[in-house]
Amino acid sequence: MKWLLDYLLKIKPNFDEGQKLNWLYPLYEATETILFSTDAKTKSAPHIRDSIDIKRVMILVVVALIPCYVFGAINIGYQNALSFGLERTWVENLIFGAKTIIPIIVVTFVAGAFWEILFAIVRKHEISEGFLVTCALIPLTMPPSIPLWQLFIATSFGIVIGKEIFGGVGMNIFNPALTARCFIFFSYPSKISGDMVWLVGPDGYSGATALSVPASTNSADAVSLLDGITQFDYSWINLASGWIPGSIGETNKFIIFLAAVALMIMKLISWRVILGGVSGLFAMSYIGTLIAPFSDNSMLSIPPHYHLVMGSFAFGLTFMATEPVTGSHTDTGRLVYGFFVGVLTVIIRSINPAYPEGVMLAILLMNAFASLIDYFVVKVNIRKRMARYA
Amino acid sequence: MSHIKIKKGHDIKISGIPESDISTGSTASDLALLPSDFKGVKPKLMVKVGDSVKIGSPLFLDKLNPEVRWASPGSGIIKNIKYGPRRVIEKIEVELDKDQQSLDFKSHSIDDISNLSKDEVLDVILGANLFPHFRQRPFNTIPDPKIKPRDIFISGINTAPLAVDIEIAMADDIENFQAGINAIEKLTDGKVYLTNKVDSRLSDVENVNINTIEGPHPAGNVSIQIHHISHLKPSELIWTIAPQDVAMIGKLFLKGVYDPSKIITVAGPGVKNPTHLRVKTGYPVESILRSNLSSEDVRLISGDVLTGRECTLEDYMSFYDSSISVISNEINREFIGMLNPGSSSSRYSLTPVFVSLSNILFPFTSSQNGNHRAVVPINSWERVLPMDILPNELYRSILAEDIEEMESLGLFECDDEDFALCSFACPSKTDVSGVIRKGLDMLQAEV
Numbered sequence: 001m002k003w004l005l006d007y008l009l010k011i012k013p014n015f016d017e018g019q020k021l022n023w024l025y026p027l028y029e030a031t032e033t034i035l036f037s038t039d040a041k042t043k044s045a046p047h048i049r050d051s052i053d054i055k056r057v058m059i060l061v062v063v064a065l066i067p068c069y070v071f072g073a074i075n076i077g078y079q080n081a082l083s084f085g086l087e088r089t090w091v092e093n094l095i096f097g098a099k100t101i102i103p104i105i106v107v108t109f110v111a112g113a114f115w116e117i118l119f120a121i122v123r124k125h126e127i128s129e130g131f132l133v134t135c136a137l138i139p140l141t142m143p144p145s146i147p148l149w150q151l152f153i154a155t156s157f158g159i160v161i162g163k164e165i166f167g168g169v170g171m172n173i174f175n176p177a178l179t180a181r182c183f184i185f186f187s188y189p190s191k192i193s194g195d196m197v198w199l200v201g202p203d204g205y206s207g208a209t210a211l212s213v214p215a216s217t218n219s220a221d222a223v224s225l226l227d228g229i230t231q232f233d234y235s236w237i238n239l240a241s242g243w244i245p246g247s248i249g250e251t252n253k254f255i256i257f258l259a260a261v262a263l264m265i266m267k268l269i270s271w272r273v274i275l276g277g278v279s280g281l282f283a284m285s286y287i288g289t290l291i292a293p294f295s296d297n298s299m300l301s302i303p304p305h306y307h308l309v310m311g312s313f314a315f316g317l318t319f320m321a322t323e324p325v326t327g328s329h330t331d332t333g334r335l336v337y338g339f340f341v342g343v344l345t346v347i348i349r350s351i352n353p354a355y356p357e358g359v360m361l362a363i364l365l366m367n368a369f370a371s372l373i374d375y376f377v378v379k380v381n382i383r384k385r386m387a388r389y390a
Numbered sequence: 391m392s393h394i395k396i397k398k399g400h401d402i403k404i405s406g407i408p409e410s411d412i413s414t415g416s417t418a419s420d421l422a423l424l425p426s427d428f429k430g431v432k433p434k435l436m437v438k439v440g441d442s443v444k445i446g447s448p449l450f451l452d453k454l455n456p457e458v459r460w461a462s463p464g465s466g467i468i469k470n471i472k473y474g475p476r477r478v479i480e481k482i483e484v485e486l487d488k489d490q491q492s493l494d495f496k497s498h499s500i501d502d503i504s505n506l507s508k509d510e511v512l513d514v515i516l517g518a519n520l521f522p523h524f525r526q527r528p529f530n531t532i533p534d535p536k537i538k539p540r541d542i543f544i545s546g547i548n549t550a551p552l553a554v555d556i557e558i559a560m561a562d563d564i565e566n567f568q569a570g571i572n573a574i575e576k577l578t579d580g581k582v583y584l585t586n587k588v589d590s591r592l593s594d595v596e597n598v599n600i601n602t603i604e605g606p607h608p609a610g611n612v613s614i615q616i617h618h619i620s621h622l623k624p625s626e627l628i629w630t631i632a633p634q635d636v637a638m639i640g641k642l643f644l645k646g647v648y649d650p651s652k653i654i655t656v657a658g659p660g661v662k663n664p665t666h667l668r669v670k671t672g673y674p675v676e677s678i679l680r681s682n683l684s685s686e687d688v689r690l691i692s693g694d695v696l697t698g699r700e701c702t703l704e705d706y707m708s709f710y711d712s713s714i715s716v717i718s719n720e721i722n723r724e725f726i727g728m729l730n731p732g733s734s735s736s737r738y739s740l741t742p743v744f745v746s747l748s749n750i751l752f753p754f755t756s757s758q759n760g761n762h763r764a765v766v767p768i769n770s771w772e773r774v775l776p777m778d779i780l781p782n783e784l785y786r787s788i789l790a791e792d793i794e795e796m797e798s799l800g801l802f803e804c805d806d807e808d809f810a811l812c813s814f815a816c817p818s819k820t821d822v823s824g825v826i827r828k829g830l831d832m833l834q835a836e837v
Contacts, residue, residue, distance in 0.1 A: 001725040004725075005723060005725075033761060034726070034728065035725065035726060036723040036724065036725060036726075036727065037722075037723050037724045037727030037728070037760075038723075038757075038758065038759070038760055038761050039721050039723055039757070040757070040758040040760070040761055040762075040819075041719070041721070041756045041757060041758055042756050042757075042758050044700075044821065044824060045691075045693075045696060045697050045698055045699070045810065045813075045823065046695060046696040046814045046823070047689060047691055047695045047696075047698065047700070047715075047756055048402070048404070048696075048717060048754040048755075048756070048814065049757070049758050049759045049760070049813075049814055049819065050739050050740055050741070050759065050770075050814055050815050050816075050817070051736075051737040051738050051739045051744065051759045052740075052741045052759070052760070052770075052815075052817045053728075053759055053760020053761065053763075053817055053818075053819065054761075054763045054766060054817050054818055055728040055760065056728050056743055056817070057743070057766065057768065057817050059728045059729060060743055126761060126763075128764075129728075130766075167764070168764065169763070169764060170763065170764025170765055170818070171764055265742065266741065266742055266743050267741050267742060267743075267769070268741070268743070268768060270768075270769065324766050324767045324769075325766055325767070329767045329782050329783070330782070330783070331769070331772065374783070377780075378780060378783050378799070381778070381780055381783075381799070382798045384778070385778075385798065385799075385800055386798070388621050389621075389624060
């Protein structure tokens with residue numbers, strides 16, 4: 001590949017300061033450093049550096065998302081076949097699903113890249129690879145039936161308002177992918193609030209999601225309600241293995257679990273957030289089951305292990321709540337932050353009548369509170385030190 | 391005596407580890423002191439070009455503390471005094487003569503030393519112009535000899551990459567070391583702390599509070615040891631000194647001479663025969679490295695690869711440094727490097743994001759291995775900082791220039807060298823140690 005590098009280095013002077021193409025320098029720089037690892041040298045001590053860089057971090061998260069895409073595509077085909085009553089092999093399902101999600105991916109990346117490059121050129125900074133993760137996450141949080149124009153607007157909103165106006169990756173306070181999801185949620189609520197299933201099926205075909213089943217019936221046991229649904233298989237094992245309608249990437253909890261383990265081993269996401277999140281979810285939903293007999297709210301009777309596999313909690317916790325920039329920055333803070341993501345998810349799901357699903361709002365809320373948690377962790381650290389000094 | 395176990399940190403497996411024999415380097419024809427090595431010092435010359443000096447003659451003093459003077463490490467003629475911008479003295483070069491005479495001071499028996507008073511000990515050290523070998527915490531500057539330190543800390547273990555093995559360097563110097571300890575013990579009302587590795591040669595030294603430490607770098611850094619043995623409080627002062635310098639002071643008391651020789655390492659992936667070497671303070675880099683470079687395109691570093699100063703062959707070794715490290719400047723640009731699964735021969739990372747099958751020593755280059763980005767806090771700093779300090783918050787308080795906050799977050803207890811591994815490990819290529827230095831300078835200006 002020497003010829004390509006030589007060619008790139010040959011055209012590099014065209015992008016120098018004062019040259020006609022200088023305004024395109026961020027684009028050139030991104031191309032060169034994506035194709036070939038950088039030739040930047042250390043300017044001061046330490047003179048040697050670790051081989052990891054942000055490009056590597058971001059691309060590994062994207063790689064961890066690929067299985068979610070593949071399963072998502074197969075599941076879209078499967079749900080479609082189910083709704084039409086067709087018999088199809090999984091390859092046919094995959095092909096059908098791919099036809100649905102490839103336009104979604106393309107639109108997201110076009111919108112994301114457009115804004116990222118525009119901001120890089122106008123603000124004269126380097127193109128940040130963070131948008132790759134954002135754009136890889138957005139399609140997975142979307143229903144397969146999402147109109148592409150809505151997706152374009154939502155991605156633009158997520159990238160611009162969620163990230164660029166703060167100065168780009170590392171400066172944002174809300175997760176950009178969730179900001180995009182949130183935008184759609186509130187702008188086109190009839191399509192996306194999560195009370196009706198999303199699938200690519202016949203016109204007028206509809207059904208209740210697993211979470212909206214107990215939400216719409218009073219004074220009943222959630223598990224027996226779910227078992228009573230015949231349109232979809234809402235058994236625990238099927239909710240976990242993901243053969244249910246839902247957003248593209250969030251249905252299969254086993255794949256998400258494996259991705260989470262891989263990312264934790266690579267130390268790219270914090271195990272503290274995951275541990276905190278799962279314990280928060282279990283604690284709050286256990287409290288819910290204790291209250292359930294005294295309430296006519298059937299959502300409260302959902303047992304903890306069902307909460308774990310229902311809706312997008314697993315996906316949100318693994319890929320959104322663990323985002324290092326918008327979460328808490330201290331180790332103790334991460335535990336607390338994760339815990340409240342879990343708690344709030346259950347509270348919004350069970351007690352708020354308007355939204356059957358709560359993980360998105362829980363994470364965005366905790367994004368807002370992350371710095372406050374850090375503030376208290378720092379205060380405790382300072383108080384401990386002052387006690388030592390005294 | 392206690393045993394400290396450090397868990398956080400990392401020993402960088404860099405190739406070019408020095409042999410354990412001490413070779414005698416070639417003798418140089420000149421040497422130099424670089425006043426810029428001393429932070430916070432306003433140097434005033436005591437010699438001019440053409441003057442002849444002996445080993446131990448003062449070359450310059452600190453205007454702010456005139457009794458602190460710097461001894462010439464060689465005897466000969468002042469060859470050149472180089473000034474930088476705004477007439478800052480950059481270096482004082484001494485052309486060495488053949489017989490290398492040294493100034494004679496009074497010699498003491500080991501029992502005499504124990505009977506000296508604090509002022510007498512200080513007078514001997516100041517009189518021999520060797521006081522600058524002491525440094526103080528906070529700020530890692532040369533202390534004011536008039537103020538008594540709470541304690542004196544000596545780190546008997548070097549954990550920095552390719553650093554001098556103190557066990558090797560001190561092998562023949564235990565007696566001098568003991569004399570040095572007996573002397574500097576007088577300088578404080580507190581204790582003299584020596585932190586060794588387990589089963590060290592220095593474990594039998596007396597009149598000193600010995601602790602043992604084990605664990606990866608930065609376990610050998612004095613701030614880490616102070617942090618774990620006896621916290622430094624904001625109003626207190628601690629002096630620190632390197633073990634080789636303690637032995638040198640011991641020799642001054644026993645023999646009445648200043649022996650400027652010390653043992654350093656010449657090491658790193660860019661060195662043909664990495665080794666321990668006996669040289670003098672202020673030796674020219676060229677005479678140390680002579681024909682020991684493995685290629686032309688290398689970076690020479692006075693000090694270790696994490697905290698050293700980039701230098702050239704024409705340069706001189708910094709005063710406090712005890713190694714010369716050499717790394718290659720040749721950078722291999724991998725095709726689609728960010729997707730490459732990586733192998734242990736081309737990638738080295740504390741964050742396990744590369745496939746690594748063998749445990750080889752890694753030939754580091756001066757490559758930054760990535761471009762600078764905004765901080766993405768994936769905990770890479772916290773994993774290599776064995777102190778009860780929140781590095782991310784401290785870093786941000788310094789960027790915000792919030793003096794009060796940085797003080798309460800414990801900046802007093804740190805030195806920039808403790809954060810070198812944070813800069814090393816940061817995926818965003820943040821200059822953490824540089825920012826910490828900036829914070830320390832701000833804090834020092836304030837107090």
